[in-house]
Amino acid sequence: MISLAHWNQLFTAGLLLFSLMLIGKPRLPAIIRHFALSSLCLAGLTVTASLLRGEAQGLYSALGTFAFKVVFIPAVLAYAAKRAHASMQVKFYLRPAMTYFAVAAALLAAYLVAGRFATVPFVSIALVLLGLSLMIMRKDLYSQIIGFMVMENGVAAYGVIAVGGIPLLVEIGIFLTVTAGALVMAVLSRHVQELYATGDTERLTELTE
């Protein structure tokens, strides 16, 4: 019999694992799929963490995570990329070995930070750093959006694990804002694709000092 605490650990591990895996994926659909899976784990984590604390409202929050981060945002990104005929092959800025080295460094940094502060969960620091490094290492529009969303998942995980019990109205507001952000980014990425005929942000060099 698997206890609630086990599920909790399982979802935390999945949240981190799928975010780690998406960094190594060279194809856009795979990246989006792994992001959705990691968000699914976040939704699960929201349920187990709130049940462990003895609250019921985590269920609604998990539903919100599922609707927006597992279904809607990945669908919008996949649709926008398809409509803009974006290249499904994503460019690596660093070589794979270097990428994994950077990821390992990010995880180590997160481990050190979480070790110093017992109150700050490892997984959320790790996700924020992973999202940031994804945005720096990958030079294409959709990876940058996903990097931002991974960061956001890290912050949400902090809210779920360490804080917990954030009022539903605020949660909904944050979901809607994040979703609006993803929508605006998707629209803008289409403009970039149309103007530059590429999703490679290396080409965005008009504005340098």
Next chain:
Amino acid sequence: MAPLLLFAALLAAAASAYIARSERQVRVLSFTFGSLIGLGVLACALSALLGGPVAPVAGWWHADAFTWFMAGLIAFVYVSATIASVRYVGAEHHEGILSLSQVRLYFGLLHLFVLTMFAATFADNLGALWMSLEGTTLATTMLVAMYRKDASVEAAWKYIILCSIGITLGLLGMLMFVHAAAVGAGLSPGEALSLSALRAHASALDATLVRWAFIFVFIGLGTKVGFVPMHAWLPDAHSKTPSPISAMLSGILLNVALGAVLRFKGVADASLGGTTWTNGIFLVFGLVSIVAAALFLLQQRNYKRMLAYSSVEHMGIMAFSIGLGPVGLLTSVIHMIGHAFVKPMLFFGAGEVLLAYKTTHIENVRGVMRRLPITGSLFLAGLLLILAVPPSALFTSEFLMIGVGMRFHPGLTLLALVSLSVIALGMLRSVTSMLYGANGEKAAEAPERWNLTHGVMLVQLIAAVGIGVWAASPGAFRLLSEIAQSLITTL
């Protein structure tokens, strides 16, 4: 209740852009809504500030002297930018640069943008504060990308990505504050998600967690303020946007973000039992911003970027002043007023120059004084005011800042002073070549006529000088210190 009414009115204004039938109707409706709402808020703000104790608003929103002060500034810039937009967007539509749907989008987003700024100012609930700050970015991204050219889309992309990263880190910082309050003061997360609750229980918060929380908030929201080195998006976004929007981005949005950071500074100071630690952060980032802006302004080839870097400089000056303690905080309040009046004026002037010359490159703009004598004269006056030539309000604040700074941190203040002089030289050099440089062509076109934008610029000019003179009077000192005090003692 009152803030919700205001938000509803602004939503109606935004909707009007899509209800109107013609481009002219869009502009007329936006003009009407903009001036009515803006002047209404301005009247409320003035009566609240001059009429004695301010009634706080309950629930998600709150209002104290600093809130009303900021709301008044937003309202002033809103009205002037709406009027300038009516002329600017009309001219660009006439020339076929903007289509009808773009005009609708422009005015719709303009009112939404103002809504998010008011919401960020009135918010007491951290969730509402975060949403409205992210909302300011989302509402303006498509305005930055308005012209659908390579550079403007690129600027918009940089803008939304960098500001979103910043605001996400800011959310992490806010949650850390909430966490600290939940652990230290036993508040439920729902109760702790409020600036006034954080402030009331500040002494119970864990100092280490508060320090980290404040660092995250400072870096995160500081991205929106445009502190160096988080400023990379600012010159691009502010220079690629239609000029009246640049005016709002530079003139007031940066202040709104700084105001939010100041709220958290109040909490952190109360929790840490002193201002030394946070003041140090403000001093460093302020000084770095001033010095970096000086380096970029020395060799600037684009006049809208020049104005944008000047905003980085002025946010640096405000941060540096805040870092100097209570008198510095008062100084920064005066500086906020002066900057909010003068910077939009310069952007409006830049818009007129852009309409006439079709370029933002300084080297391609020559002989403005002959071709656009009214714009040129007003622009020159504005430039002198932004460079803090007396009787500018910015002279009053910078003079005070240097005075206080020399007492506490003479070395740093000297460095700031040298940078300010370099900035003055750099900007004067660029602008004189634009205004007086010989242009090959003759002034064949019809002489420039007085228009709406010139009227707005003149009002701003008079206001900036008036505030500078007024700020030295005892009554003004009382009011300004009340505003600064509300950041320290109450929420």
